[in-house]
Amino acid sequence: MSFQRYDYDVIANWIEPGERVLDLGCGDGSLLRHLTEVRQVRGYGVENDPERIVACVRNGINVIQINLDQGLAGFDDGFFDHVIMSLSLQAMHNTQGILKEMLRVGREAVVSFPNFAYWRHRQSILNGHMPVSKNLPHQWYNTPNVRFFTIADFDDLCVQEGIAIHERLAFDEDRIIVDEPNFMASVALYRLGRQVGC
């Protein structure tokens, strides 16, 4: 089972049939297509890459071309049940802003990101090189990633921003990691909500 498949199944498990779902940085739309097939969601994707827009349209999913760095102006508060950002948060400049926007337009947010503190990545740094792996496939000079953070960092940010962590799953490839996720897990998935009283 590929990682991507695993990621999709976790996300699908967090979503109820027929929900309204927004997928930010939706790529070619395959996650939304999967969620439409297994959860019959009313899905919309946001993407800004011209080729991916065409791929989404070809894939038959709803895609809206906007630049996410400009936020989600025009999207009503609380319109979506879930707002997803799958393996793209590390490529966003305005991390706090986009998390805020996700929890404004959605009841819950689902984010996944590569854990930069994964032991293989640490090993790479110890050996004197930036990590390159399955989940960090680019070289330092051509990576689309602009924010380099760990599971521990993200937990701290949630506390600081008053974001409730409803659920967190950590993986190494397709294996679930329970102990020492910040060291042992290459990817983390979070189900987030607005903190009560915030």
Add this chain to the structure above:
Amino acid sequence: MTHNSVGIVAPQRAHFSEPLPLKSGGTLPAYDLVYETYGRLNASRNNAVLVCHALSGSHHVAGVHADSGAVGWWDNLVGPGKPLDTERFFVIGVNNLGGCYGSTGPNSIHPATGKPWGADFPFVTVEDWVVTQARLADLLGIERFAAVVGGSLGGMQALSWTLQYPDRVGHALVIASAPKLTAQNIAFNEVARQAILKDPEFHGGHYYEQGVVPARGLALARMIGHITYLSDDSMDQKFGRSLRHEKPVFSYDVEFEIESYLRYQGDRFAGFFDANTYLLTTKALDYYDPAFDYNGDLVAALGRAKADYLVVSFSTDWRFAPSRSREIVYALMHSDRRVSYAEIDCPAGHDSFLLDDPQYHAVLRAYIDNIRL
């Protein structure tokens, strides 16, 4: 003729004797519509696509007229193997009511007086056009369009189709359009109209009988329009500050190349387009506002719609800016309609919608290919 043309085409004419109640109040007792078709209506009659034209467009969407050699205004889109593939779809172009390309309009003869209608031709709206297009569809045995497609004012008709006849349209492709004009946009139309109305040869709209046309006013109107259809960059690229005499000669004759271009475009347009049609059509643009009866709530106005949508805008279009298309997109999304939106990076301003930018056509092709029959 571009590659993969539908070839030689000829317009057809349909007469409608059922009176048409108009949004402006009156009734048109009878009228003609001129139209063209490309491709074949299939046995299940479910492959028809209506292409709606903009301000100066016509029924001649694709192919070539044998006599004049005129190529259709959207020939790069419509044809065998093109994004709107006539091997698969039966495509229809209609000259809108009030037009000047053969459908009943101000330059047609008023049956009661035996003279041209002129200024007595009633105001027609986007909604009226959609009703007449639906009657043409009835005549051609088309219960439901697979898609209705249009750019600019044509996009307004495509949107209106999905609200007036929700069960008769599967998909709407709304390109370089807006849910209603802004004050600035109406302002441009008003200047264009004043140029025509103030031309001494306008004669209150009854210039036909005087054997003249308000050509200066119409040319000026077209010049203003043309400026707004191009982008600052594209105009700069094309003309810059090029001087005909290579240095200023201090004259009001043509010096800068842009002056030459605008005068040429204006005069050419005034040579074939009808001033009354221009007036009527700009007013139809100004009046279009599907949310008007819903206290300005576009989401509420779209509540009736059942179609799926593709909305497309162009980065350098400031007459129908991307932000206006996004208004349509968000309202559709908040009405739980299926909608995709592409913002094409194209330097040509509003006129981009008539070009064959590769990304633009790739999006259209991908969307149209997915239309199930």
